[in-house]
Amino acid sequence: MSLKVDLLEGSRIALRSLANHRLRTVLTTVGVGIGVATLLAILGITQGMDTSFQAQLASLGSNSVYVSKHPWVQMGNWWEFRGRKRLTLEHLEAVRLQCTYCGAVVPVLDENDDVEFMGRSLSFVSITGSTSEYLEVSGFEITRGRFLTEADNESRRLVAVIGTDVADTFFPDIDPVGNTIRVGGKPMTVIGVLSRKGKILDQSQDLTVIIPFNTFKSFFKGNQSIDIGIQIKNADEMERAEDQLVGILRRARQTPPDKPDDFAINKPEQLASTYEQLTGALYGVALGIGFITLLVGGIGIMNIMLVSVRERTREIGIRRALGAKKRTIITQFVLEATLVSAVGGAMGTLVGLGGAKVVSLVTPLAATVRPMTIVFGIGFAALVGLVFGIWPAARAANLDPVEALRDE
Amino acid sequence: MLIELKDIHREYNVGGELVRALDGVSIGIERGEWVAIIGQSGSGKSTLMNVIGCLDTPTRGEYLLNGKDVARMSDDELAFIRNKEIGFIFQNFQLLPRETSLANVELPLVYRGVSAKDRRAKAIEAMQKVKLEHRMTHKPTELSGGQRQRVAIARALAGDPSLLLADEPTGNLDSNTGEEIVRLFAELHKAGHTIVLVTHEPKLAARCPRAIRLSDGKVVGDGPGAQIAFQDHQAPVSQAAEAHGS
Ligand SMILES: Nc1ncnc2c1ncn2[C@@H]1O[C@H](COP(=O)(O)OP(=O)(O)OP(=O)(O)O)[C@@H](O)[C@H]1O
Ligand SMILES: [Mg+2]
Numbered sequence: 001m002s003l004k005v006d007l008l009e010g011s012r013i014a015l016r017s018l019a020n021h022r023l024r025t026v027l028t029t030v031g032v033g034i035g036v037a038t039l040l041a042i043l044g045i046t047q048g049m050d051t052s053f054q055a056q057l058a059s060l061g062s063n064s065v066y067v068s069k070h071p072w073v074q075m076g077n078w079w080e081f082r083g084r085k086r087l088t089l090e091h092l093e094a095v096r097l098q099c100t101y102c103g104a105v106v107p108v109l110d111e112n113d114d115v116e117f118m119g120r121s122l123s124f125v126s127i128t129g130s131t132s133e134y135l136e137v138s139g140f141e142i143t144r145g146r147f148l149t150e151a152d153n154e155s156r157r158l159v160a161v162i163g164t165d166v167a168d169t170f171f172p173d174i175d176p177v178g179n180t181i182r183v184g185g186k187p188m189t190v191i192g193v194l195s196r197k198g199k200i201l202d203q204s205q206d207l208t209v210i211i212p213f214n215t216f217k218s219f220f221k222g223n224q225s226i227d228i229g230i231q232i233k234n235a236d237e238m239e240r241a242e243d244q245l246v247g248i249l250r251r252a253r254q255t256p257p258d259k260p261d262d263f264a265i266n267k268p269e270q271l272a273s274t275y276e277q278l279t280g281a282l283y284g285v286a287l288g289i290g291f292i293t294l295l296v297g298g299i300g301i302m303n304i305m306l307v308s309v310r311e312r313t314r315e316i317g318i319r320r321a322l323g324a325k326k327r328t329i330i331t332q333f334v335l336e337a338t339l340v341s342a343v344g345g346a347m348g349t350l351v352g353l354g355g356a357k358v359v360s361l362v363t364p365l366a367a368t369v370r371p372m373t374i375v376f377g378i379g380f381a382a383l384v385g386l387v388f389g390i391w392p393a394a395r396a397a398n399l400d401p402v403e404a405l406r407d408e
Numbered sequence: 409m410l411i412e413l414k415d416i417h418r419e420y421n422v423g424g425e426l427v428r429a430l431d432g433v434s435i436g437i438e439r440g441e442w443v444a445i446i447g448q449s450g451s452g453k454s455t456l457m458n459v460i461g462c463l464d465t466p467t468r469g470e471y472l473l474n475g476k477d478v479a480r481m482s483d484d485e486l487a488f489i490r491n492k493e494i495g496f497i498f499q500n501f502q503l504l505p506r507e508t509s510l511a512n513v514e515l516p517l518v519y520r521g522v523s524a525k526d527r528r529a530k531a532i533e534a535m536q537k538v539k540l541e542h543r544m545t546h547k548p549t550e551l552s553g554g555q556r557q558r559v560a561i562a563r564a565l566a567g568d569p570s571l572l573l574a575d576e577p578t579g580n581l582d583s584n585t586g587e588e589i590v591r592l593f594a595e596l597h598k599a600g601h602t603i604v605l606v607t608h609e610p611k612l613a614a615r616c617p618r619a620i621r622l623s624d625g626k627v628v629g630d631g632p633g634a635q636i637a638f639q640d641h642q643a644p645v646s647q648a649a650e651a652h653g654s
Contacts, residue, residue: 323491
């Protein structure tokens with residue numbers, strides 16, 4: 001008797017058994033279904049997030065670094081960063097003079113504040129104080145009017161270059177240039193509009209107003225530690241540039257040789273690693289939940305299969321007496337478990353994909369579904385059934401035929 | 409010799425007490441014989457059938473089937489022999505309740521790997537032999553006791569086995585149908601099949617060329633059916649009881 005016979009007869013019996021116990025089949029599959037649904041929804045959402053995040057990262061401009069007192073992403077001991085000296089224009093000057101890999105070097109100060117125009121108001125707008133070369137460092141362009149000049153900075157002029165979100169809100173129909181807006185309560189004349197950059201991690205980069213560095217200092221936190229925005233001339237030389245910057249800054253700040261750097265060189269890529277850690281953790285937790293649900297589902301299947309073996313003890317005895325080999329019986333029950341589980345997997349796949357779709361509709365997260373994900377969902381469920389079906393199937397096959405036939 | 413049993417014991421341990429279902433049975437059955445096994449209820453007849461049918465393994469003793477030691481055969485080989493060589497008719501039918509009678513009859517052929525078309529043809533032929541061709545799509549639960557018995561017989565015949573083992577095949581039949589079944593066995597015997605059947609009807613046993621009487625797991629009579637069937641067996645039984653010390 002061939003494996004083909006085992007498989008054919010096994011599937012026929014399995015299908016019939018499932019059809020005979022429709023309610024039981026559905027209930028059994030729920031566990032596995034939920035597990036698969038969870039896994040797929042998570043996979044779909046994270047895949048979607050990855051896709052949109054890659055696009056977002058590209059907009060950051062990959063050959064700029066920002067020297068700050070603190071790293072953007074703080075890991076570990078927060079106290080470690082407390083006693084650090086401020087970064088000042090002197091340090092900036094040192095970089096500008098000594099760094100051979102650097103292009104534009106600009107001071108950057110940041111603040112979030114309200115911006116108003118004609119009684120309308122935007123809150124939590126990013127206010128940046130910088131100089132004329134900030135465009136090169138930030139990757140913004142000017143679409144209207146002009147950018148800040150040295151003279152704007154020297155004379156602390158009350159001028160502002162605005163991001164598209166600000167422009168669209170306040171000036172939907174008219175040219176913003178020449179109008180006066182209030183930035184943190186101070187009247188400033190709009191001289192230019194920036195190009196659109198889009199969002200990073202769901203935060204718009206276009207909800208921004210850029211004013212001269214000195215103007216910023218006189219109106220906002222004057223004594224704050226500055227950030228030094230640096231354009232690296234050649235992206236390939238990023239690492240060498242960083243090494244050189246570390247040397248320059250340690251010298252300028254007189255960092256003792258036995259102490260670690262008391263400043264941080266921040267790169268947009270760091271956001272990527274933060275993102276990966278963030279989603280990695282999310283991914284891990286969700287996968288864990290999914291696997292646990294699948295485990296529970298699998299145990300449910302094992303339980304039902306044991307019940308099924310118990311119920312059909314006499315049937316097993318009859319089949320064995322008529323010439324079914326142990327292998328045949330195992331195949332029959334494993335197929336049945338696999339089939340139940342695959343049915344659950346298929347239902348779970350539908351629900352999971354639906355869930356991911358809903359998430360992508362009601363939240364800014366995009367959900368993409370790769371065809372492999374569907375195959376994975378059903379295949380994985382089938383695998384769960386197979387694994388958890390083996391033991392009950394082996395029990396069935398190892399029943400003593402005579403004992404089995406005596407079963408009432 | 410087709411079947412050779414040498415000092416076969418089959419013991420069960422029930423709650424610490426040893427039950428000797430078979431207690432030193434030695435018999436030989438030639439190919440083509442028609443043997444009845446008789447004896448009181450609980451004397452070990454079904455146990456003996458299970459051993460002969462390679463379904464049960466003796467606790468002790470040697471069983472040679474076709475000269476081959478059954479104890480040395482693998483589980484797969486035993487399954488193969490049950491499928492190919494042996495047609496079982498169980499005391500309580502042992503039909504699959506959810507399958508049609510035709511599907512039940514086809515089952516041994518399924519495990520033999522016969523194509524769907526051929527096994528259908530053979531199953532229908534077997535159903536005709538037991539005069540049940542009008543009940544092929546019925547499930548066992550929709551059949552009378554006698555009809556179920558006949559489905560069980562058809563299933564045993566469908567595989568065309570060389571050895572037919574029937575445990576009370578006429579027990580549930582009225583005398584007319586019973587007679588037909590007996591005639592069927594006679595035909596099969598004439599055609600060369602080896603038949604071992606358990607019966608409690610002396611009249612049926614008397615028609616068999618040979619009968620073996622069991623009592624308390626021991627052979628207490630072996631000879632022409634007409635002689636053994638109506639033999640007064642009180643004496644051997646008490647002898648056996650003494651041997652047990654009970
Ligand atoms: N699985 C078992 N466990 C314990 N004892 C058993 C088992 N199977 C059979 N026996 C015992 O073995 C003895 C013989 O049983 P068997 O079924 O062979 O009798 P029988 O001759 O077929 O009886 P009947 O005519 O009533 O069918 C009985 O005493 C029975 O109790
Ligand atoms: Mg019996």
